[in-house]
Amino acid sequence: MKITLICHDIPYPANRGARVEMWRRIKAFSNIGVELQLISWINEPPRPEEIAEIKKYIKEIYLIPFKSTLGSLARRTIDLLHYPLEVTSRIVRGKELTTLLSGVRAFHPDVIWLDGIHGGEIAARLSKNLNIPLITRSHNIEYLYYRRLLASTTDFASKLKRYLSVSHLESFEKDLLKNSVLFYDISVDDLKLWQSQGFQNGHYLPPIVEFPKDNDSKEVSDELSANIVYDVVFLGNLKVDNNVAGIIWFITQVFLLYALHYPPLKC
Numbered sequence: 064m065k066i067t068l069i070c071h072d073i074p075y076p077a078n079r080g081a082r083v084e085m086w087r088r089i090k091a092f093s094n095i096g097v098e099l100q101l102i103s104w105i106n107e108p109p110r111p112e113e114i115a116e117i118k119k120y121i122k123e124i125y126l127i128p129f130k131s132t133l134g135s136l137a138r139r140t141i142d143l144l145h146y147p148l149e150v151t152s153r154i155v156r157g158k159e160l161t162t163l164l165s166g167v168r169a170f171h172p173d174v175i176w177l178d179g180i181h182g183g184e185i186a187a188r189l190s191k192n193l194n195i196p197l198i199t200r201s202h203n204i205e206y207l208y209y210r211r212l213l214a215s216t217t218d219f220a221s222k223l224k225r226y227l228s229v230s231h232l233e234s235f236e237k238d239l240l241k242n243s244v245l246f247y248d249i250s251v252d253d254l255k256l257w258q259s260q261g262f263q264n265g266h267y268l269p270p271i272v273e274f275p276k277d278n279d280s281k282e283v284s285d286e287l288s289a290n291i292v293y294d295v296v297f298l299g300n301l302k303v304d305n306n307v308a309g310i311i312w313f314i315t316q317v318f319l320l321y322a323l324h325y326p327p328l329k330c
């Protein structure tokens with residue numbers, strides 16, 4: 064089987080939540096013999112060792128730089144009339160689009176797998192132009208998630224950015240799921256909400272959990288116990304308001320109670 068993966072962010076290095084989710088799935092696909100083609104966006108070129116690691120699992124890689132020229136910013140401004148902000152930075156045109164169409168056609172995938180909806184414009188275009196079924200991996204109910212981010216933002220610049228993220232997002236997300244032969248949701252509750260809105264092509268797909276080989280052996284267990292450095296670890300980033308709110312909640316509502324029962328506590 065062959066799959067063209069369209070990832071809204073480069074999946075490696077897997078140093079934040081969405082990347083971890085995508086990277087583990089890439090390895091799982093590869094381990095069962097699926098041939099993979101990756102299309103993703105980058106802020107800066109990956110290091111050679113990072114490319115080498117990706118190539119262990121991916122046969123073909125197309126990395127598209129985010130653009131910040133005057134021409135691209137003008138084009139994005141026009142695109143905001145029809146698309147949410149994060150989608151406008153991932154729309155592909157001209158020679159870049161011709162190259163992608165040619166590359167995907169030559170790879171001849173059985174499906175296009177969209178991981179994260181912000182790459183959905185090119186995913187839908189490739190699916191339609193090449194007559195390849197589209198499958199979408201939903202990480203959130205994005206239009207609700209971004210509405211909550213907008214409501215929690217206070218300064219003007221961030222408020223404007225969140226507003227542009229929300230604009231057209233609900234219709235874009237719903238059209239994308241409607242045009243997917245299947246979508247796989249990360250959350251049972253989110254899936255139930257979609258089903259209540261009439262979407263019957265969704266299924267629950269939990270994140271993949273990786274365990275080191277021999278993790279359950281007594282020697283490894285003893286070694287881990289002897290080398291514990293922290294009792295509580297936060298693995299999210301602090302660039303989004305909901306993660307910051309979660310940390311504040313933990314410190315103010317949970318941390319002191321936990322510390323009373325398990326002193327000394329290391330975080």
